[in-house]
Amino acid sequence: MHSTPLAARLEPAAAADRNQLLNARRERAVPRGVASATQVFIDCARNAEVWDVTHRRFIDFASGIAVLNTGHCHPTILAAVERQLQRFTHAAFQVTAYEPYIALAERLNAIAPVRGPAKTILFSTGAEAVENAVKITRAATGRDALIAFNGAFHGRTLLALALTGKTAPYKHGFGRLGGEVYRAQFPIEHHGISVDASLASIRQIFLSDVPPERVAAIIIEPVQGEGGFHPAPTALLQGLRELCDTHGIALIADEVQTGFARTGRMFALEHSGVQADLLVTAKSLAGGLPLSAVTGNAALMDAPAPGGLGGTYAGSPLACAAALAVLDVIEHESLIERAKLLGDKARSRLASFATRTDLAPIGHIRGLGSMIGFDLLAGRGTDEVRQGGAAAVVQRAHRLGLLLLSCGGRGEGIRLLFPLTAPESIVDEGLDLLERALQAD
Template sequence: MTDNARLLDRRTAAVPRGVSTATAVYIDRAENAEIWDVEGRRYIDFAGGIAVLNTGHRHPKVMAAVQDQLNRFTHACFQVTAYEPYVELAERLNALAPFAGPAKTIFFTTGAEAVENAVKIARAATGRPGVIAFTGGFHGRTMMTMAMTGKVLPYKRKFGPLPAETFHVPFPIEAYGVTVEDSLRALEFLFKADIEPDRVAAIVIESVQGEGGFHAAPTALMQALRSICDKHGILLIADEVQAGFGRTGKMFGVQHSGVEPDLVTVAKSLAGGFPLSGVIGRAALMDAAEPGGLGGTYAGSPVACAAALAVLDVIAEEKLLERADALGARAKARLEALAQRNDVQPIAGVRGHGSMIGFDLVQSRGGREPRGEAGKLAAKALEHGLLLLSCGIHGETVRLLYPLTISEALLDEGLDKLEAALKV
């Protein structure tokens, strides 16, 4: 018989420390919003494999679609022999694209691949090298996406030099003293000091920063970026890897701003737990790369495409966009009530569209000075049987990423466990 401690010993001996694991829990099985570890202990899942499980663990419709595809074939490589699930999924995502006009979609395997290929497409379409991203943003761990990620530790340390022609602008978080006006001034300064706008291929922004603390990009910023991009022929890339597929109450988080991007990167909850990512873009831009310039051996796996088609069905049939709003309102009301209490750790900044919810641990009740102990809170919540994730530029933010298929009763039970962990 195995247990968590023995598996941890084996992991330490066999797996490099560069890939960290937030908990010492080893999962044995899962269903919707619950998991059980190898010792039989039950946990409510408010992590969702880092925003991958908007439709929950092992949704029956997704599992049935995967099983059907497994009975047909598991791999062919789209660049050798194409297959209908890839084409059908591209058609459906093109119809959902958050911009007007014809769209095309290409598939990859990871979120980092999607972002990196969006940059390749932008460079091919514009003939320019420069890429501008934002502080606090997370775009991946490949060399290009690591350069774009706006956080040194742990993502960049020891891995330089990083690709050139990648620049950062402060992301506006008014609670920490950075306004939209500050961000736009920094962008104008960048154009004067480091790279002229006609050498910039793309500006890349998360509609809601994930690792950066679940801060939504303000509508005023998105509108200004769209105007700047239009003026200078720069492409606007919306990174929807974490915010996409219903999490925010809309199919894509960028839709809250009303701004239309040129390219959209997707991954995580696209395929209900199976590895799949993609770039959705304006058709003329997507055709800029030469044949063979894009792709990958496992890119657009037929099994993952089948799962994603089922995910889109589940989102529509179970009205998960509306459900994200309803569950989110329930969770935020509970958190806001906790923020007023004196018998729990001080929290503030309850925020989020739909069910992409975050809040901050702060130094004092009624204040906003961050307290970088969200990881400690997550560890305490785990003792109560709740899986939580931390984030934030100071390690101060707790993020809620429960499945959108969770029952109200299970959501409330999870919030009870969170309350217990917050008790002083």
């Protein structure tokens, strides 16, 4: 674990209204379409702690939306980026290739749960990687159609947005979305959707909407992110693998939010023992630098012609250096085991909160490792969720000094995403603040 610098990093105290002044500037300069969960402007951060421009301290249970599994400013990652910074900052892999890209591809090929010999191509964002995974499967299969799930989140670009299974706020006003996409049900027990019903919904798509021989890929998050942190049951993933094998369909696992030790495995798909044809990663891959990847079966990956894939900033050398360091940190600091330890601690506290009558009623505690979600309930002794109930808790947490995010299609869920490098004392402090935020009105 790395230490948290304090006074050495902070400037003299700013006026208490500096956040408000910056918000006023933001409103004049930045369109409303990019929203922020808080009114806080960050000044500096270390590991699981953040300081805003007024020097107020926050515990970070958001990790930049699951980007900082290795914490803010991990010294090993900073050192790797600084070394690369002194060599070159950009080349464009399509112009002059460079070793960090190759080295990272080799390491991802060795660890990704995909079938057969693997190859990797690098991009910049999760949505970009999702769209290129689709391009690869279409080139490999000669098919167009795609199947995704209710509640899925695969990005905001047009084709990724078509795959995303949530309308508000992502799809409003953007007209016709790209691609031929069909929607399957995602199994959630308290929503009354079983694995059998989910698989039946795909078979119904084959009967009523598109024949399986026109489907290029089925894409799934092994744990839904924005949709509510619902793990995909092993039986579902096994059933998808069987369907894909039967009909020559590619199975794409979107591990953008679940990847890199977050769930107590390097990748969430490993919990099921199922292998994908293509694996999409991003977020925590490079410790805060923009980088994403598609890793997949070599024969599929080689389907697009030379020049059909790429991007000017795709596989930035600085980000590749950071990602190689991230993989070292995960190994050397045993972050897979740490995800299990910290996740067990959080689940235990949440279970105790669920029994309390002086706290808002919560339930449906779920997740793998340190990717944990729970719902605000409409009342005690019911499975009915409190629609929009997470917002007030999240805002109270922010006021108390805890950065927290909501999730779920009805605004009912809260997700915990503390850095896996966080000291147990900091996680305990954050859970104490969450307890206070849940205190009944």
